Amino acid sequence: MTFQLYGNLGSGNVLKVKYLADALGLPFTLHEIASRSGATQTPEFLKLNPAGQMPVVVLEDGRPLAQSNAILRYFAQGTRFLPNNRYEAAKVDEWLFWEQYSHEPTVAVARARVVYDGQKVSELDPSLVARANKALDLMEGALAGRSFLVGDSLTIADIALLAYTRQAPQAGFDLSTRPAILQWIAGCENELGLPAHTAENRGIGHG
Amino acid sequence: MTFQLYGNLGSGNVLKVKYLADALGLPFTLHEIASRSGATQTPEFLKLNPAGQMPVVVLEDGRPLAQSNAILRYFAQGTRFLPNNRYEAAKVDEWLFWEQYSHEPTVAVARARVVYDGQKVSELDPSLVARANKALDLMEGALAGRSFLVGDSLTIADIALLAYTRQAPQAGFDLSTRPAILQWIAGCENELGLPAHTAENRGIGHG
Numbered sequence: 179m180t181f182q183l184y185g186n187l188g189s190g191n192v193l194k195v196k197y198l199a200d201a202l203g204l205p206f207t208l209h210e211i212a213s214r215s216g217a218t219q220t221p222e223f224l225k226l227n228p229a230g231q232m233p234v235v236v237l238e239d240g241r242p243l244a245q246s247n248a249i250l251r252y253f254a255q256g257t258r259f260l261p262n263n264r265y266e267a268a269k270v271d272e273w274l275f276w277e278q279y280s281h282e283p284t285v286a287v288a289r290a291r292v293v294y295d296g297q298k299v300s301e302l303d304p305s306l307v308a309r310a311n312k313a314l315d316l317m318e319g320a321l322a323g324r325s326f327l328v329g330d331s332l333t334i335a336d337i338a339l340l341a342y343t344r345q346a347p348q349a350g351f352d353l354s355t356r357p358a359i360l361q362w363i364a365g366c367e368n369e370l371g372l373p374a375h376t377a378e379n380r381g382i383g384h385g
Numbered sequence: 386m387t388f389q390l391y392g393n394l395g396s397g398n399v400l401k402v403k404y405l406a407d408a409l410g411l412p413f414t415l416h417e418i419a420s421r422s423g424a425t426q427t428p429e430f431l432k433l434n435p436a437g438q439m440p441v442v443v444l445e446d447g448r449p450l451a452q453s454n455a456i457l458r459y460f461a462q463g464t465r466f467l468p469n470n471r472y473e474a475a476k477v478d479e480w481l482f483w484e485q486y487s488h489e490p491t492v493a494v495a496r497a498r499v500v501y502d503g504q505k506v507s508e509l510d511p512s513l514v515a516r517a518n519k520a521l522d523l524m525e526g527a528l529a530g531r532s533f534l535v536g537d538s539l540t541i542a543d544i545a546l547l548a549y550t551r552q553a554p555q556a557g558f559d560l561s562t563r564p565a566i567l568q569w570i571a572g573c574e575n576e577l578g579l580p581a582h583t584a585e586n587r588g589i590g591h592g
Contacts, residue, residue: 228526228527229487229523237472243472243475243476243479244479244483245478245479245482245483245486246482247478247482248475248476248478248479248481248482249475251475251478252471252472252475252478255471264459265448265450268450268455268456268458268459269450269455271452271454271455271458271459272450272451272455274455274482275452275455275481275482275485276436276451278482278485279452279485279486279490282486283490316435316436319435320435
Protein backbone atom coordinates (compact mmCIF):
# COMPACT_ATOMS: atom_id res chain seq x y z
CA MET A 179 0.00 0.00 0.00
CA THR A 180 1.28 3.41 -0.94
CA PHE A 181 -0.48 6.74 -1.21
CA GLN A 182 -0.23 10.35 -2.34
CA LEU A 183 -0.24 13.02 0.36
CA TYR A 184 -1.28 16.55 -0.57
CA GLY A 185 -0.29 19.14 1.99
CA ASN A 186 2.39 21.00 3.81
CA LEU A 187 4.38 19.55 6.67
CA GLY A 188 4.31 22.91 8.43
CA SER A 189 0.67 22.05 9.17
CA GLY A 190 0.16 19.83 12.18
CA ASN A 191 -2.85 18.26 10.49
CA VAL A 192 -0.59 17.11 7.65
CA LEU A 193 2.24 16.17 9.97
CA LYS A 194 0.07 13.68 11.86
CA VAL A 195 -0.47 11.71 8.67
CA LYS A 196 3.30 11.59 8.12
CA TYR A 197 3.89 10.50 11.75
CA LEU A 198 1.54 7.54 11.34
CA ALA A 199 2.68 6.59 7.85
CA ASP A 200 6.31 6.60 8.98
CA ALA A 201 5.48 4.55 12.07
CA LEU A 202 3.65 2.00 9.92
CA GLY A 203 6.31 2.01 7.21
CA LEU A 204 3.77 3.11 4.61
CA PRO A 205 5.50 4.78 1.69
CA PHE A 206 3.90 7.93 0.31
CA THR A 207 4.63 10.69 -2.14
CA LEU A 208 4.30 14.19 -0.74
CA HIS A 209 2.77 16.76 -3.06
CA GLU A 210 3.81 19.98 -1.40
CA ILE A 211 1.14 22.63 -1.10
CA ALA A 212 2.22 26.01 0.20
CA SER A 213 0.17 27.27 3.15
CA ARG A 214 -2.07 30.25 2.46
CA SER A 215 -1.24 30.18 -1.24
CA GLY A 216 -4.78 29.56 -2.45
CA ALA A 217 -3.62 26.18 -3.77
CA THR A 218 -6.32 24.38 -1.79
CA GLN A 219 -9.01 26.44 -3.51
CA THR A 220 -8.29 25.47 -7.13
CA PRO A 221 -10.94 23.46 -9.01
CA GLU A 222 -8.46 20.57 -9.16
CA PHE A 223 -7.94 20.50 -5.39
CA LEU A 224 -11.62 21.03 -4.61
CA LYS A 225 -12.36 17.89 -6.62
CA LEU A 226 -10.24 15.97 -4.07
CA ASN A 227 -11.67 17.82 -1.08
CA PRO A 228 -14.64 20.16 -1.56
CA ALA A 229 -13.84 21.66 1.86
CA GLY A 230 -10.59 23.06 0.40
CA GLN A 231 -8.42 21.93 3.30
CA MET A 232 -5.22 19.94 3.58
CA PRO A 233 -4.30 17.17 4.08
CA VAL A 234 -5.87 15.02 1.42
CA VAL A 235 -4.57 11.58 0.60
CA VAL A 236 -5.20 9.77 -2.65
CA LEU A 237 -5.19 6.00 -2.24
CA GLU A 238 -3.66 3.54 -4.66
CA ASP A 239 -6.97 3.09 -6.46
CA GLY A 240 -7.25 6.85 -7.00
CA ARG A 241 -9.91 7.52 -4.39
CA PRO A 242 -9.41 10.60 -2.19
CA LEU A 243 -9.82 10.91 1.55
CA ALA A 244 -9.74 14.15 3.53
CA GLN A 245 -9.86 15.17 7.21
CA SER A 246 -6.63 14.34 9.00
CA ASN A 247 -8.28 12.27 11.73
CA ALA A 248 -10.38 10.28 9.26
CA ILE A 249 -7.10 9.52 7.45
CA LEU A 250 -5.48 8.43 10.72
CA ARG A 251 -8.41 6.11 11.47
CA TYR A 252 -8.25 4.64 7.95
CA PHE A 253 -4.57 3.76 8.06
CA ALA A 254 -4.55 2.73 11.75
CA GLN A 255 -7.35 0.17 11.37
CA GLY A 256 -6.05 -3.27 12.31
CA THR A 257 -2.71 -1.92 13.59
CA ARG A 258 -1.40 -1.42 17.11
CA PHE A 259 -2.27 2.28 16.87
CA LEU A 260 -6.02 1.68 17.16
CA PRO A 261 -7.23 -0.52 20.04
CA ASN A 262 -9.27 -3.61 19.28
CA ASN A 263 -11.23 -3.08 22.45
CA ARG A 264 -14.47 -1.35 21.53
CA TYR A 265 -14.56 1.02 24.48
CA GLU A 266 -10.89 1.97 24.13
CA ALA A 267 -11.40 2.61 20.42
CA ALA A 268 -14.31 4.88 21.35
CA LYS A 269 -12.09 6.78 23.80
CA VAL A 270 -9.58 7.26 20.96
CA ASP A 271 -12.45 8.70 18.90
CA GLU A 272 -13.41 10.95 21.82
CA TRP A 273 -9.90 12.46 21.74
CA LEU A 274 -9.91 12.77 17.94
CA PHE A 275 -13.15 14.75 17.95
CA TRP A 276 -12.07 16.83 20.94
CA GLU A 277 -8.82 17.64 19.13
CA GLN A 278 -10.62 19.03 16.10
CA TYR A 279 -13.20 20.92 18.15
CA SER A 280 -11.24 22.28 21.11
CA HIS A 281 -7.49 21.96 20.51
CA GLU A 282 -6.84 22.62 16.82
CA PRO A 283 -9.13 25.69 16.61
CA THR A 284 -7.36 27.23 19.61
CA VAL A 285 -3.73 26.04 19.91
CA ALA A 286 -3.14 25.70 16.16
CA VAL A 287 -5.01 28.85 15.26
CA ALA A 288 -2.98 30.89 17.78
CA ARG A 289 0.21 29.39 16.36
CA ALA A 290 -0.86 30.16 12.78
CA ARG A 291 -1.49 33.79 13.69
CA VAL A 292 2.07 34.05 15.00
CA VAL A 293 3.89 31.89 12.44
CA TYR A 294 1.97 32.78 9.27
CA ASP A 295 0.33 36.13 10.02
CA GLY A 296 3.22 37.62 11.96
CA GLN A 297 1.13 38.55 15.00
CA LYS A 298 3.08 39.08 18.21
CA VAL A 299 2.40 36.58 20.99
CA SER A 300 1.48 39.49 23.24
CA GLU A 301 -1.13 40.67 20.74
CA LEU A 302 -3.03 37.39 20.40
CA ASP A 303 -6.75 37.53 21.16
CA PRO A 304 -6.93 36.88 24.93
CA SER A 305 -10.04 34.75 24.56
CA LEU A 306 -8.25 32.53 22.02
CA VAL A 307 -5.25 32.24 24.35
CA ALA A 308 -7.53 31.36 27.27
CA ARG A 309 -9.29 28.63 25.30
CA ALA A 310 -5.96 27.21 24.12
CA ASN A 311 -4.61 27.19 27.67
CA LYS A 312 -7.78 25.45 28.79
CA ALA A 313 -7.24 22.75 26.16
CA LEU A 314 -3.61 22.28 27.22
CA ASP A 315 -4.67 22.13 30.88
CA LEU A 316 -7.21 19.45 30.07
CA MET A 317 -4.46 17.39 28.43
CA GLU A 318 -2.16 17.95 31.40
CA GLY A 319 -4.87 16.64 33.73
CA ALA A 320 -5.62 13.65 31.53
CA LEU A 321 -1.95 12.70 31.19
CA ALA A 322 -1.07 12.94 34.88
CA GLY A 323 0.16 9.50 35.91
CA ARG A 324 -0.28 8.06 32.42
CA SER A 325 2.10 7.45 29.53
CA PHE A 326 -0.45 7.82 26.74
CA LEU A 327 -3.96 9.20 26.32
CA VAL A 328 -5.77 5.85 25.97
CA GLY A 329 -4.67 2.50 27.34
CA ASP A 330 -1.04 1.65 27.89
CA SER A 331 0.42 2.30 24.48
CA LEU A 332 0.58 4.98 21.84
CA THR A 333 -2.54 5.32 19.68
CA ILE A 334 -3.68 7.71 16.98
CA ALA A 335 -5.17 9.83 19.78
CA ASP A 336 -1.60 10.65 20.80
CA ILE A 337 -0.50 11.14 17.20
CA ALA A 338 -3.41 13.53 16.55
CA LEU A 339 -2.60 15.65 19.60
CA LEU A 340 1.17 15.53 19.30
CA ALA A 341 1.75 17.72 16.29
CA TYR A 342 0.12 20.95 17.44
CA THR A 343 0.98 20.42 21.10
CA ARG A 344 4.68 20.21 20.20
CA GLN A 345 4.29 23.44 18.23
CA ALA A 346 2.38 25.24 21.00
CA PRO A 347 5.47 27.06 22.32
CA GLN A 348 5.73 28.83 18.95
CA ALA A 349 2.61 30.72 20.02
CA GLY A 350 3.95 31.40 23.49
CA PHE A 351 2.28 28.56 25.37
CA ASP A 352 4.38 27.40 28.26
CA LEU A 353 4.83 23.66 28.41
CA SER A 354 7.46 23.84 31.15
CA THR A 355 4.63 24.26 33.69
CA ARG A 356 2.96 21.15 32.27
CA PRO A 357 5.23 18.28 33.21
CA ALA A 358 2.81 15.52 32.23
CA ILE A 359 2.59 16.94 28.70
CA LEU A 360 6.37 17.24 28.44
CA GLN A 361 6.84 13.67 29.58
CA TRP A 362 4.15 12.50 27.16
CA ILE A 363 5.82 14.37 24.27
CA ALA A 364 9.10 12.65 25.11
CA GLY A 365 7.37 9.27 25.25
CA CYS A 366 5.66 9.83 21.90
CA GLU A 367 8.91 11.00 20.31
CA ASN A 368 10.59 7.89 21.59
CA GLU A 369 7.86 5.60 20.24
CA LEU A 370 7.75 7.36 16.88
CA GLY A 371 11.49 7.83 16.49
CA LEU A 372 11.21 11.61 16.30
CA PRO A 373 14.01 13.97 17.28
CA ALA A 374 13.64 15.15 20.86
CA HIS A 375 11.65 18.27 21.58
CA THR A 376 14.31 20.80 22.58
CA ALA A 377 14.27 23.02 25.62
CA GLU A 378 14.20 26.08 23.38
CA ASN A 379 10.99 24.81 21.87
CA ARG A 380 9.27 24.72 25.19
CA GLY A 381 8.76 28.44 25.24
CA ILE A 382 7.52 30.69 27.94
CA GLY A 383 4.52 32.90 27.65
CA HIS A 384 0.85 32.58 28.41
CA GLY A 385 1.39 29.92 31.03
CA MET B 386 -27.82 -2.74 26.15
CA THR B 387 -29.16 0.40 27.74
CA PHE B 388 -27.45 3.64 28.66
CA GLN B 389 -27.74 6.94 30.47
CA LEU B 390 -27.77 10.10 28.34
CA TYR B 391 -26.77 13.37 29.94
CA GLY B 392 -27.79 16.39 27.93
CA ASN B 393 -30.52 18.54 26.50
CA LEU B 394 -32.48 17.65 23.40
CA GLY B 395 -32.45 21.29 22.34
CA SER B 396 -28.81 20.65 21.46
CA GLY B 397 -28.26 19.06 18.07
CA ASN B 398 -25.24 17.23 19.44
CA VAL B 399 -27.47 15.52 21.99
CA LEU B 400 -30.30 15.02 19.52
CA LYS B 401 -28.09 12.98 17.19
CA VAL B 402 -27.52 10.42 19.93
CA LYS B 403 -31.29 10.15 20.43
CA TYR B 404 -31.88 9.78 16.66
CA LEU B 405 -29.48 6.84 16.49
CA ALA B 406 -30.60 5.20 19.74
CA ASP B 407 -34.24 5.39 18.63
CA ALA B 408 -33.38 3.99 15.20
CA LEU B 409 -31.53 1.09 16.81
CA GLY B 410 -34.19 0.53 19.45
CA LEU B 411 -31.66 1.15 22.22
CA PRO B 412 -33.40 2.19 25.42
CA PHE B 413 -31.84 5.03 27.40
CA THR B 414 -32.60 7.25 30.34
CA LEU B 415 -32.31 10.95 29.65
CA HIS B 416 -30.82 13.06 32.41
CA GLU B 417 -31.92 16.51 31.44
CA ILE B 418 -29.27 19.22 31.66
CA ALA B 419 -30.41 22.75 31.03
CA SER B 420 -28.38 24.61 28.39
CA ARG B 421 -26.20 27.44 29.67
CA SER B 422 -27.00 26.62 33.28
CA GLY B 423 -23.46 25.80 34.36
CA ALA B 424 -24.56 22.22 34.98
CA THR B 425 -21.82 20.88 32.68
CA GLN B 426 -19.16 22.62 34.80
CA THR B 427 -19.87 20.94 38.13
CA PRO B 428 -17.20 18.62 39.59
CA GLU B 429 -19.63 15.73 39.15
CA PHE B 430 -20.16 16.39 35.46
CA LEU B 431 -16.49 17.11 34.81
CA LYS B 432 -15.71 13.66 36.15
CA LEU B 433 -17.79 12.24 33.29
CA ASN B 434 -16.40 14.65 30.71
CA PRO B 435 -13.48 16.92 31.64
CA ALA B 436 -14.29 19.03 28.57
CA GLY B 437 -17.55 20.07 30.27
CA GLN B 438 -19.70 19.51 27.21
CA MET B 439 -22.87 17.57 26.55
CA PRO B 440 -23.75 14.93 25.50
CA VAL B 441 -22.16 12.32 27.70
CA VAL B 442 -23.40 8.78 27.83
CA VAL B 443 -22.76 6.38 30.66
CA LEU B 444 -22.72 2.78 29.52
CA GLU B 445 -24.22 -0.14 31.41
CA ASP B 446 -20.89 -0.89 33.09
CA GLY B 447 -20.65 2.69 34.36
CA ARG B 448 -18.01 3.90 31.94
CA PRO B 449 -18.57 7.33 30.39
CA LEU B 450 -18.16 8.37 26.76
CA ALA B 451 -18.29 11.93 25.47
CA GLN B 452 -18.16 13.65 22.05
CA SER B 453 -21.39 13.15 20.12
CA ASN B 454 -19.73 11.67 17.05
CA ALA B 455 -17.60 9.27 19.09
CA ILE B 456 -20.85 8.12 20.71
CA LEU B 457 -22.49 7.67 17.29
CA ARG B 458 -19.51 5.58 16.09
CA TYR B 459 -19.65 3.46 19.25
CA PHE B 460 -23.32 2.56 18.98
CA ALA B 461 -23.34 2.27 15.17
CA GLN B 462 -20.51 -0.27 15.03
CA GLY B 463 -21.76 -3.48 13.43
CA THR B 464 -25.12 -1.96 12.45
CA ARG B 465 -26.46 -0.80 9.08
CA PHE B 466 -25.63 2.81 10.04
CA LEU B 467 -21.85 2.32 9.64
CA PRO B 468 -20.63 0.74 6.39
CA ASN B 469 -18.54 -2.44 6.54
CA ASN B 470 -16.57 -1.27 3.54
CA ARG B 471 -13.36 0.31 4.79
CA TYR B 472 -13.33 3.21 2.35
CA GLU B 473 -17.01 4.01 2.87
CA ALA B 474 -16.50 3.93 6.64
CA ALA B 475 -13.62 6.38 6.19
CA LYS B 476 -15.86 8.68 4.15
CA VAL B 477 -18.37 8.57 7.01
CA ASP B 478 -15.53 9.63 9.33
CA GLU B 479 -14.59 12.41 6.91
CA TRP B 480 -18.11 13.82 7.25
CA LEU B 481 -18.11 13.39 11.05
CA PHE B 482 -14.89 15.39 11.44
CA TRP B 483 -16.02 17.98 8.90
CA GLU B 484 -19.27 18.39 10.83
CA GLN B 485 -17.48 19.18 14.09
CA TYR B 486 -14.93 21.48 12.44
CA SER B 487 -16.91 23.37 9.80
CA HIS B 488 -20.66 22.86 10.33
CA GLU B 489 -21.32 22.79 14.07
CA PRO B 490 -19.08 25.82 14.89
CA THR B 491 -20.89 27.87 12.23
CA VAL B 492 -24.49 26.71 11.71
CA ALA B 493 -25.07 25.62 15.31
CA VAL B 494 -23.24 28.58 16.82
CA ALA B 495 -25.29 31.03 14.75
CA ARG B 496 -28.46 29.25 15.84
CA ALA B 497 -27.38 29.31 19.51
CA ARG B 498 -26.82 33.07 19.32
CA VAL B 499 -30.39 33.52 18.09
CA VAL B 500 -32.17 30.87 20.16
CA TYR B 501 -30.28 31.16 23.45
CA ASP B 502 -28.67 34.62 23.38
CA GLY B 503 -31.59 36.41 21.77
CA GLN B 504 -29.52 37.95 18.97
CA LYS B 505 -31.48 39.05 15.93
CA VAL B 506 -30.76 37.16 12.71
CA SER B 507 -29.90 40.47 11.07
CA GLU B 508 -27.31 41.19 13.76
CA LEU B 509 -25.35 37.94 13.47
CA ASP B 510 -21.63 38.27 12.73
CA PRO B 511 -21.45 38.39 8.90
CA SER B 512 -18.30 36.25 8.87
CA LEU B 513 -20.05 33.55 10.91
CA VAL B 514 -23.05 33.67 8.58
CA ALA B 515 -20.77 33.42 5.53
CA ARG B 516 -18.96 30.39 6.93
CA ALA B 517 -22.27 28.72 7.81
CA ASN B 518 -23.62 29.36 4.33
CA LYS B 519 -20.44 27.92 2.87
CA ALA B 520 -20.93 24.75 4.94
CA LEU B 521 -24.56 24.45 3.80
CA ASP B 522 -23.51 25.03 0.18
CA LEU B 523 -20.93 22.28 0.46
CA MET B 524 -23.65 19.91 1.67
CA GLU B 525 -25.96 21.01 -1.15
CA GLY B 526 -23.23 20.21 -3.67
CA ALA B 527 -22.43 16.87 -2.10
CA LEU B 528 -26.10 15.81 -1.96
CA ALA B 529 -27.00 16.75 -5.54
CA GLY B 530 -28.17 13.56 -7.23
CA ARG B 531 -27.71 11.48 -4.07
CA SER B 532 -30.10 10.28 -1.38
CA PHE B 533 -27.53 10.13 1.44
CA LEU B 534 -24.03 11.45 2.12
CA VAL B 535 -22.18 8.13 1.83
CA GLY B 536 -23.23 5.09 -0.19
CA ASP B 537 -26.87 4.30 -0.90
CA SER B 538 -28.34 4.27 2.58
CA LEU B 539 -28.53 6.38 5.69
CA THR B 540 -25.40 6.33 7.89
CA ILE B 541 -24.29 8.16 11.01
CA ALA B 542 -22.82 10.80 8.67
CA ASP B 543 -26.39 11.76 7.82
CA ILE B 544 -27.49 11.53 11.45
CA ALA B 545 -24.63 13.79 12.56
CA LEU B 546 -25.46 16.46 9.99
CA LEU B 547 -29.23 16.21 10.25
CA ALA B 548 -29.84 17.77 13.64
CA TYR B 549 -28.26 21.19 13.13
CA THR B 550 -29.12 21.35 9.43
CA ARG B 551 -32.80 20.93 10.26
CA GLN B 552 -32.46 23.71 12.84
CA ALA B 553 -30.58 26.05 10.48
CA PRO B 554 -33.70 28.06 9.53
CA GLN B 555 -33.98 29.11 13.19
CA ALA B 556 -30.88 31.23 12.50
CA GLY B 557 -32.25 32.55 9.23
CA PHE B 558 -30.54 30.16 6.84
CA ASP B 559 -32.64 29.58 3.78
CA LEU B 560 -33.02 25.92 2.90
CA SER B 561 -35.66 26.60 0.24
CA THR B 562 -32.85 27.55 -2.15
CA ARG B 563 -31.11 24.24 -1.38
CA PRO B 564 -33.38 21.58 -2.85
CA ALA B 565 -30.90 18.72 -2.42
CA ILE B 566 -30.69 19.42 1.32
CA LEU B 567 -34.48 19.63 1.62
CA GLN B 568 -34.93 16.32 -0.20
CA TRP B 569 -32.20 14.74 1.95
CA ILE B 570 -33.86 15.98 5.16
CA ALA B 571 -37.14 14.43 4.01
CA GLY B 572 -35.36 11.16 3.19
CA CYS B 573 -33.66 11.07 6.59
CA GLU B 574 -36.92 11.87 8.39
CA ASN B 575 -38.57 9.05 6.51
CA GLU B 576 -35.80 6.58 7.39
CA LEU B 577 -35.70 7.66 11.03
CA GLY B 578 -39.44 7.99 11.51
CA LEU B 579 -39.21 11.67 12.42
CA PRO B 580 -42.08 14.12 11.92
CA ALA B 581 -41.71 16.00 8.64
CA HIS B 582 -39.77 19.22 8.55
CA THR B 583 -42.47 21.85 8.05
CA ALA B 584 -42.45 24.62 5.50
CA GLU B 585 -42.45 27.19 8.31
CA ASN B 586 -39.22 25.71 9.56
CA ARG B 587 -37.48 26.28 6.28
CA GLY B 588 -37.05 29.95 6.94
CA ILE B 589 -35.84 32.72 4.74
CA GLY B 590 -32.87 34.88 5.46
CA HIS B 591 -29.20 34.76 4.66
CA GLY B 592 -29.73 32.61 1.53
